[in-house]
Amino acid sequence: MNRTTLKDVAARAGVSHQTVSNVLNDHPSLRPATRARVLDAIRELDYHPNQAARALRQPQTTTLCCVFYDAAPVDIADPYRNLIQSAFIASAQAHGYSMTTAFVRRSSPEDHRALRSAFLQQRFGGALLIGSSLSAEQVAELTSWQLPAVLFDQQLPGSGVANVNADxxxxxxxxxxxxxxxxxxxxxxxxxxxxxxxxxxxxxxxxxxxxxxxxxxxxxxxxxxxxxxxxxxxxxxxxxxxxxxxxxxxxxxxxxxxxxxxxxxxxxxxxxxxxxxxxxxxxxxxxxxxxxxxxVPYAEMAQVAVGLLAGQVGGQATNELAAPSQRRLPTRLIVRESA
Amino acid sequence: MNRTTLKDVAARAGVSHQTVSNVLNDHPSLRPATRARVLDAIRELDYHPNQAARALRQPQTTTLCCVFYDAAPVDIADPYRNLIQSAFIASAQAHGYSMTTAFVRRSSPEDHRALRSAFLQQRFGGALLIGSSLSAEQVAELTSWQLPAVLFDQQLPGSGVANVNADxxxxxxxxxxxxxxxxxxxxxxxxxxxxxxxxxxxxxxxxxxxxxxxxxxxxxxxxxxxxxxxxxxxxxxxxxxxxxxxxxxxxxxxxxxxxxxxxxxxxxxxxxxxxxxxxxxxxxxxxxxxxxxxxVPYAEMAQVAVGLLAGQVGGQATNELAAPSQRRLPTRLIVRESA
DNA sequence: TTGATTGATTTGAACGTTCAAATGAATTCA
DNA sequence: TGAATTCATTTGAACGTTCAAATCAATCAA
CATH class of the missing domain: 3.40.50.2300 (Response regulator)
Structure with a gap:
């Protein structure tokens, strides 16, 4: 149960704990020899940084949250939600993020409170907001929580929030x-x-x-x-x-x-x-x-949405927010037998 | 950006920070008056505890992880995975947990490493392991990470891991x-x-x-x-x-x-x-x-699985592990037109 | 040769919570 | 009445990381 920490690695490599931290966050000024020594120690001790401690210092987590707003309790068989949900998760994983999902009944103040609470407690790196008809006020509240957000399958002109849609x-x-x-x-x-x-x-x-x-x-x-x-x-x-x-x-x-x-x-x-x-x-x-x-190219749209979020989280948030991306992907007619 | 902390609440309520913590974790010995005063302060300041800090002290998180092992890269249209995934998430939310999902290609050592790393970095409260044919060694490795696990739709006699199946x-x-x-x-x-x-x-x-x-x-x-x-x-x-x-x-x-x-x-x-x-x-x-x-009562099975995990996480982990639950739910024939 | 500049590394504090131990007040019992 | 017990609360340290500032060594310009 006693996990190995930064200090253990530092001791092993004969450097200070901060140097190990620098290696992890690949700080520019680091002698290659030192870096190698630290990396060796990390490998030898099978060290894995504690995300909780990291999250405590840093403003945001490496976890994204996708929020489905629905009129009713979640319909677990809904192929629309299921498809994009899976696409989101897969894309997030490919970007090195983990993804949690929240279901919110649109008319339930309790669910809204729970979501708000979750957003304030866990410091998500970003949020994907799915599901028709968020009001301007709702989005305003969400963005007031200071985290990057992307609207999916919803337009909200003038909100200043990036969004991804199909045509x-x-x-x-x-x-x-x-x-x-x-x-x-x-x-x-x-x-x-x-x-x-x-x-x-x-x-x-x-x-x-x-x-x-x-x-x-x-x-x-x-x-x-x-x-x-x-x-x-x-x-x-x-x-x-x-x-x-x-x-x-x-x-x-x-x-x-x-x-x-x-x-x-x-x-x-x-x-x-x-x-x-x-x-x-x-x-x-x-x-x-x-x-x-x-x-409708849902999988591709999901990739774009996660990509926007990952880009925002990556740092140039202000840039993105200044000129929020409005992405609209093309649809394609598929003729089969029924028409 | 400056969030309110335990100390702010403590100052407001005129108590020590630990008392606020006691209220949050509803400690038995607390004078009702004090508790009320603290709760008021929490409400007035709109305080939400920082999960990262909490996770740093406590051995596990309030987040569960469900892991899908597949032969191929994830098939986002798969209704089986999609259905149970949604059911897991909904159940977890109902139990007050959040849920993250990981996709692992069974033959990819890289994916396994990434999963292991994720498990060691984030301290998940438990894991749901889905997808056929985990080997005994794989499960042994997973359980060696010291977190409660439930096998879903997989039998592994003698592994000592709880599982949920249908008949x-x-x-x-x-x-x-x-x-x-x-x-x-x-x-x-x-x-x-x-x-x-x-x-x-x-x-x-x-x-x-x-x-x-x-x-x-x-x-x-x-x-x-x-x-x-x-x-x-x-x-x-x-x-x-x-x-x-x-x-x-x-x-x-x-x-x-x-x-x-x-x-x-x-x-x-x-x-x-x-x-x-x-x-x-x-x-x-x-x-x-x-x-x-x-x-096949997948939704119900998912509820049972999350319930087992939530129960384990809740504290009596050792009990559960001592006599791991083997749950098998009944199926039902549905006769329609095709046969 | 010396003082300034840069680069590499170390030191100590801080993040916000919970744990363990200590304290103080109130109650019980002889 | 005084010691022992319980209840309610406080104090200070600790979790494992990153940040800010400090140190040390090496290079450079004058």
Whole structure:
């Protein structure tokens, strides 16, 4: 249990503890011979610096925190969150950071307090804020905690916080164009509400302007990103009045539900109705029919987001903050069988 | 930037710093009046204890680490890992712990070194070890780092390490019984290799004994848990000689691939061939036909695993270690359309 | 030769908490 | 009443690192 410390290494190498510290933080002025001697001692004693002690002196940790804001308690099966969460962790590890995750119910003051407390107790090196519709005040509070932050999949103009997004509006426009090219004229979109700055809003705006531009019939029905809501929304469309000849689900998960609903109704997809998704998750290749969708480069976006944070943490924080990065990555239409 | 410390609170409350510490760690002997006064001061100053300083004194942190051992670089789309990872994080948060995740390529000495280093540098409160086929030596090394550990989805008899599993053999037996009840006589199982202690081995053994017991035709073909491998394995089965009338995929993901292969071959499922999965992930309800599978209570298992760790960390570590918990949760057959 | 300058290393304090021991006040018992 | 016991609180050191300043040795310009 008695771990070896800086002093043990120093004794072994015949130098002072500070010299060992200098080696660890590769200080510029160090004689190569000394450095080598210290490194030998470190290896021989199998020394590993105590991060707690290090963190006590330094302003920030080498740990990042990614925060998921959700309306409900976390949905552990959500492929969107799961995918980007894993991508974040993998990217952080590649950058030499470790990553912790926090789930916050958006309407729970208790969760907010717990998060705030965690941020003040652990001194994270940075934070990734995911999940639609953070308010300006919330972000202001977060940034007031003095740590570098990156917004993911959320726009907040004028907040001065870096953010990473995909070009959702363009993706939606491509998708509408594709449906139109297939001769579809009556489009329905399943999508959650339009919180400002959210990806939902961008997808909605892309849909609205693209359909308007082409003079297509367009309607929007409510879904909440879940498969069940996609199924319910599709069924509702077929109970109501004028039926669309193409149903665009706002994400792949709702599209899976829509496909299931169409199958229940005995509809032929894509003959009688086209169905498309958005995300291009793995299962989109394994539905029947396979799902036409828009590919969002989530893994790459996650890398960019962590890279921004790592860069900020690395030192030139002020530079970055002065001109916060706004990164927007392209989406890509993936045509399969369903549309 | 100047944060408030114990001493600030002490000054405000008119007590010594140690008394504040006692309040924080709710020491038994404390006059209610004093405690209240200190709590007031804490609230008024918005004090949050510095975890780094706390970690420096105490032997372990309030952070857990879950380690995924994989053959390949992490597959960020893997629903199995994603699901349990999220469940771990959520459970840890509910227990007041934070959770970091590490990905280790099983064959990479570099990754092992990095993990070891991380374990020695950060003093995690405990570790969750996931992923098949850790060797006894590996586990011995891990436990030699003196922190509580729980093996997840892996058996290692005699290792003295707590573990959490589902009853995979029984689940597989139920599944075989179901296929037999439907009149199937020639069963094929798609499954990865049989590393000792792995869930793959348990599933395999359940399959072998159940088919033998019933005198059914049985064969096993290789897959690697991915959908693509399930698809390839299914196609290979149909190229070879005697065709099965039921294909059991070792997990839902491979089952998705098998369904896709059957569709490519123009086979009617379940008329011409039954297909079943294992896991009961969300998409199993959204394939066409919907997937008959075995439900594994991963979320619950994760809660149990974190609970064991939290209990160990909480203090009675020695007790737990003396009689390491072996928890095995039941599985449940879910009959849908595909079999 | 000497004083100034640079480079390499050491010394001692500090970070904010908890532990161990010491103190003081209040209660109990003979 | 006084000693022993318990409870409540305080004091000072310690955890293992980094920072700031101090020291020492070596090089350089005058």
């Amino acid at each position: 959702y509006a363009a993706g939606m426009a491509q998708l509408v164009a594709h449906h139109a090219a297939q001769g579809r004229t009556r489009l329905a979109l399943i999508l959650p509400g339009d919180d400002p700055g959210s990806t939902a809003l961008e997808r909605r705006q892309g849909f609205v302007s693209a359909t308007r531009q082409r003079g297509l019939d367009a309607q929007i029905v409510e879904g909440d990103w879940t498969a069940a809501s996609g199924e319910a929304a599709f069924l509702a469309l077929w109970q109501g009045g004028p039926k669309p000849d193409a149903v665009l689900a706002g994400n792949d998960r709702m599209a899976a539900g829509a496909l299931r609903a169409a199958r229940q109704l005995g509809l032929d997809v894509p003959q009688q109705v086209a169905i498309s998704g958005f995300d291009d998750f793995e299962f989109a290749r394994y539905t029947a029919p396979t799902l036409t969708t828009v590919q | 995979y053999a029984a689940g597989m037996a139920q599944l075989v019984a179901h296929h037999a009840a439907q009149g199937r006589t020639r069963l094929a199982l798609i499954l990865p290799g049989d590393d000792p202690g792995s869930t793959a081995l348990e599933r395999r053994q359940g399959f072998v004994s159940a088919t033998r017991q019933r005198g059914l035709d049985a064969q096993i073909v290789e897959g690697d848990w991915t959908a693509a491998s399930g698809e390839a394995a299914f196609l290979a089965l149909w190229q070879g000689g005697p065709k099965p009338d039921a294909v059991l995929a070792g997990n839902d993901r491979m089952a998705a691939g098998a369904l896709r292969a059957a569709r490519q071959l123009g086979l009617d499922v379940p008329q011409q061939v039954a297909i079943s999965g294992f896991d009961d992930f969300e998409f199993a309800r959204y394939t066409a036909p919907t997937l008959t599978t075995v439900q």
